[in-house]
Amino acid sequence: MLLDPRLDITFPPHRTHLPVDHEAIRPLWHCRSGCGIWPCPSERMRLRAAYDDDPVGLSVYMAGCLFGATGDLRRLDRCGMPRPDALFTRFVGWTRRDHRLR
Ligand SMILES: [Zn+2]
Numbered sequence: 479m480l481l482d483p484r485l486d487i488t489f490p491p492h493r494t495h496l497p498v499d500h501e502a503i504r505p506l507w508h509c510r511s512g513c514g515i516w517p518c519p520s521e522r523m524r525l526r527a528a529y530d531d532d533p534v535g536l537s538v539y540m541a542g543c544l545f546g547a548t549g550d551l552r553r554l555d556r557c558g559m560p561r562p563d564a565l566f567t568r569f570v571g572w573t574r575r576d577h578r579l580r
Contacts, residue, residue, distance in 0.1 A: 505554055
């Protein structure tokens with residue numbers, strides 16, 4: 479599937495020192511390791527560690543992922559895509575410092 483070339487949500491190069499086996503498979507936005515929906519708990523922990531000194535950067539990165547996922551999932555199944563509030567919680571809501579990892 480052709481992805482939107484304007485949306486560059488690749489992992490920042492300076493943050494690639496951690497394993498990436500829980501990457502998202504697009505356009506489904508499922509974990510590459512078979513954990514289910516992305517970001518899975520392992521990926522959330524990896525991202526938290528990678529952005530430990532930049533929580534705003536993590537939220538911005540995940541907002542970009544939310545944008546990409548919204549477009550991808552809408553194209554796949556317009557009627558069956560998750561509700562907007564569920565997508566927000568899944569992609570951005572957990573990035574708050576006071577939000578517990580699930
Ligand atoms: Zn995973």
